[in-house]
Structures are given as structure tokens and as C-alpha cells.
Amino acid sequence: MKKIIASTSLLIVAAVASLTQVYSQSNTQSNTQSNTQSNNNADSGYSAGLLNTKRVFSRGLANAIGQPFRGVATSDGVVSDLFPLKSTGASTASIVAAASSFLGTLNTAELSRTQYSVDDPEWRNWSNVDVGIFSRHGVSLEEMSEQQKTAAWNLLRASLSMEGVAQTQDIMKTEQSLFELNGEPIRYGEEKYYFTVMGIPSTTEPWGWQLDGHHLVINFFVLGDQVVMTPAFWGGEPVFTERGKYAGNRIMQDEQDEGLAFMQSLDRSQQAVATIDANKTRNNQLAAANEDNLTLDFEGLRGSEMSTAQKSQLLNLIRVYIGNLRGPHADITMDEIGQHIDETYFSWIGNAEDDAIFYYRIHSPVILVEFDHQNPVGTTQINTPGTPTRDHIHTIVRTPNGNDYGKDLLAQHLAAHPH
Secondary structure (H helix, E strand, O other): OHHHHHHHHHHHHHHHHHHHHHHHHHHHHHHOOOOOHHHOOOOOOOOHHHHHHHHHHHHHHHHHHOOOOOOOEEOOEOOOOOOOOOOOOOOOHHHHHHHHHHHHOOOHHHHHOOEEOOOOHHHHOOOOOOOOOOOOOOEEHHHOOHHHHHHHHHHHHHHEOHHHHHHHHHHHHHHHHHHHHHOOOOOOOOOOOEEEEEOOOOOOOOEEEEEEEOOEEEEEEEEOOEEEOOOEEEEEOOOEOOOOOOOOOEOOHHHHHHHHHHHHHOOHHHHHHHEEEOOOOOOOOOOOOOOOOOEOOOOOEEHHHOOHHHHHHHHHHHHHHHOOEOHHHHHHHHHHHHOOHHHOEEEEEOOOOOOOOOEEEEEOOOOEEEEEEOOOOOOOOOOOOOOOOOOOEEEEEEOOOOOHHHHHHHHHHHHHOOO
């Protein structure tokens, strides 16, 4: 296992180094030309450097997906019996209907690359990097007809809350901003987001859907009236768009501001326990793409060491993330998380000043949330390279102990009802 983790880490380092070089070359070229739009033809193909970066990410996926799924767990191993099959009373009929309607708009060629078995490894084939350096399956909004786009957005609206839909739209807008800053239409565009469906939409049998693109990945598993929406990656760059088509667009502020407010609410001794490292000098996210089997021990301030008011505030912070899920299913998920609040840890990297650059983690047996201010990648024209900034945010939400992608629920269902 240590060899696998080390190998994956080396691939990530190589990818970041390669990507930094690609951006440096791209920015140097753009500085000698009059504007982004005039570069579209020159930037529409692949450079050798960009292809090398694509190869690195392909290898990273191959190495990760080649390992049997275990799930995020501590060094003590996976905890069992955390996710029982049960009736929640929260109907999924509208989600099933929306997914069926979406599939009904696809032709046979589109279906062949969009629909997979419910237990297909395709679930794990996702990344938060741009489409130019990580190829996606499925059908993208960019290539859909208007009828198909309407059906795809109806699926999102049936599954997500109003806040979740709005955040999805706003993250997509940041891709337009990156295109305006960098050109490279092979990589950037607000509709380069791909839909896949696993299984056959049903109110009784297991199935799910996935949305995959740059800084936005949603895995949505359904079994009867139970829903699991992890792994879910939400992020973006630039966080604030100063000019262009979507000038004024701003993302991920509640995740940032409420996380900082919670840290500031702790007393000094609690802050000291929560703080892993007072210096935030690099990217710190651990549980993003290719980390389905991450071994991660609890760190920081334990919920049992918090006051009742602090526990409530921590749950409100978690709700910022879970609230992207629609209505009753968000409430059900929060209730499950609340049952483990005393076993929930909050950890922090950086300082806690009002303008701080930071990382935080919320980790329990049933939830893992990471928030990270990252180094600039596509905005080095306006942000200092190699220095974490509030203008590039990554977050991830996972269900530890084997229930990402609803896999624990699926295993129990298949054991009781062999297919």
C-alpha cells in the first residue's frame, strides 16, 4: 500500500510540474500577442508539453483504478456496519423520471458512451483537472442539442438544491473566465462538462449518475429512497471574475467564510489543538481524484471537546456542503452525520486572521470534507505563481469507510439480491 501511495504521489508531483511548465509557456506566448481571441486557432491543438501532462494524468488514473476499491479509512482499517439499508421516506421518483427523460434524448452512439453498469469502474474515472489533460466519457453539454441540455439540467434540478444548481452554474462560468485568460479551446469552456449514467434509473434497483469536468465532479448514487452524493468536488479558479462575459461571478464564499468563522470562534487552546501547521505554503488537499483508498487518520480538535454551541456551528458548516443536495435527502444525510458529531474532528492549516489563506478538514467515520486555498494554475497572469491564493479553491466531500459512490449500500443490496 505504501508503494502505491508513493507512486501516486510521484505522479501527482510530475503532473503539477508538467502543468506549471505548460502554463508558463502558454502565458509567455500570450504576452506577445494582442488578445486571447486571436490566439484561438493557434491554441486549438495539442503541444508536446500538454500531451505529456495528459499522459501523466492517464497513468495516475490507471494506477488508481487498478486497485480494488476499499474507501477512505484510517490506519485502523474500514469500520463496518455504518451504512444500513433502510427506507428514508424521501422519494427519488422525480430523479428517476428526469434521468430516464435524459437518456431518452440520446441516440445510440451517445448512449454507448454514456450509460454503464451500476457497478462499472467508470464511477472512479473522474478528475478535477480540465478536459484537455484528462479525457472524459459520456456526453458533454457542449455537444448536446437544446433538448438534451434541457433534459440534463432537469436531472440536476431534480437531484440538487437551488443552491447546488446555482453553484454548479457559477463554477461552470469560471471555465469561460479561464478561456478568456488563456485561450486554449481544447481545454476550457463553460460547457465542457460530461454526463454519464450508471445502471437503469429505477425507484427500486440501484443506479446513479455522474457529472464530470474541471473543478466540478458530482457522483450521485440512488438505491430506492436512499441517496449518496460523494465523492463530490466543488471548486474553481478564478474565484472572483473581474472582467469578461461573467464579470462579478464569485464562488465558494460560504465554504471559505464559514470555515474561517468557525476557527475564529474557538478559544486559543482549541485553536492550538485544531492547528496541524500554522504555515500555509502549498496545496494541502489529500482526498481528491485517484484517492478512493486514501489512508487518513483523524487529526485536530475532536467534537467531544467542543461545547454544544460549537458542535451546532460545526454542523452548520458541514451543512454548507451537504446543502447542495436537494431537500429531504440533505436532511437525512445531516442526521446521519450528526449522530457521529462527538467523533468528528476539525483540523486547520494556516493562521486565522480575517484575510488568511488556509486549509481545513472535517473528518468523522461518515463524512470527510476538505477545503483548500490552492496555488494559481490558470490565473498566474493575475496571481503570484507558487503561492496559495483565495482566487483558487478546491473542496471535496467523501463518505469514508467504503460508501463513496454508494458502494457499501450496493454491496449489501447485491448480497441480498444477486443479479
